[in-house]
Amino acid sequence: MAIVAPHVRKHLSADALFRLVHSGFARLPEHRLDDTEISLTDALMAAFAMFSLKAPSLLAFAKERAAGNVHTIYGIARVPCDTYMRTILDPVSPKVFRPVFTSVFRQLQRGKALEPMVFLDGHYLLALEGTEYFSSQTIHCASCLHKVHRNGAITYFHQLLGAAIIHPDRREVIPLMPEPIMKHDGTDKNDCERNAAKRFVAKLRQDHPHLKFIVTEDRLSSNAPHIETLHAHGLHYILGVKEGDHAYLFQQVQVAEHAGRVTSSERHDRAAGVVHRFRFVNDVPLNASNVDVRVNFIEYWEISDTKVQHFSWVTDLRVSTRNVFHLMRGGRARWKIENETFNTLKNQGYHFEHTYGHGEQYLSVVFAMLMMLAFLVDQAQQLCCALFRAVWTKLGSKRMLWERMRALFYDYALTSMRQLFEALLYGFQKSSPLVTIDST
């Protein structure tokens, strides 16, 4: 008797998305004039496959059977050795990856896969946050940022501004192409998160002129120039604030409180044993030097028997007793970029901080971009593919899932990623399941 397998959405399956990434790479211009024994597409796809399989290195690909799977599953004609791969990828400017990220995003849009990620009135919640993924006293490249210490020692480091569509009710996050925080061609000046955010927002609008976003960030972003940048690009926001950093704002809230303009409300969640307490006021100045930058302010306490958690935000969305709870959940969901994105990349098999090679020009940044792209494809699976979720549930953890996935990949000749996931779910011995395919 046939088993009815979990639903697979044809255009959003791992196999379809790998093909999409491959065709995106194939469109990138070849920067080498000679020595093209291995194509740029193969070198990029090999690095992508390494992150997709969470392989600690490329060496395992050299095995005969795995080389076959590298061809059938990832479409790679010839796998470069790791030294050669680094040589090919080092001069590739990271900005070339934008259309590849966008094409995966468009595929998700076309498949209506992003609908469950809508947060409020057709708007997506977009979390932005900077993170450092490399630091060294000795290894460095032309793109490294640097910091000179008092004793003359230099620390070299790499950061990026990560961006991901998040939702308070969903574990999945949909990363967009990160903005590298790096030294740019021919300059010796350090870049910074604020400049990266400016570039990011402008490119976001070029890529998605009509998409509605509510940007959520930590308290470092709650400054007038950044709020003006968001406003100029038609982006709403929910940004953290802290009394220590925003004393004037908190004083103005006190003034409004005395004038009777502040609204307080409470919601009791008896099942969870917590009280949600709010106070909010609309239309207050952000700070003394930018009194014309007006914001709406929310302060929130989550009170349980054992502890009280306290948060505050500013937003351009008008706050009411009707929406304050939902806006609070949007503000609190920001941690998902820290937890579900960066921590996943660091601790769930992606080796975000591990050095696959640094290079002299862009290699370190190129690897970070390709890792984020592999993470995007994985998150698309988690969001859309019941087969992937069934395997994950069966194996109990991502770490186990990646481990078993690699073991099969290296040991069996496979025709597709779907075959690999089905083998993980049903075993090779069982009868082939009937797979229901949704061709939307």
Ligand SMILES: [Zn+2]
């Ligand atoms: Zn570097």
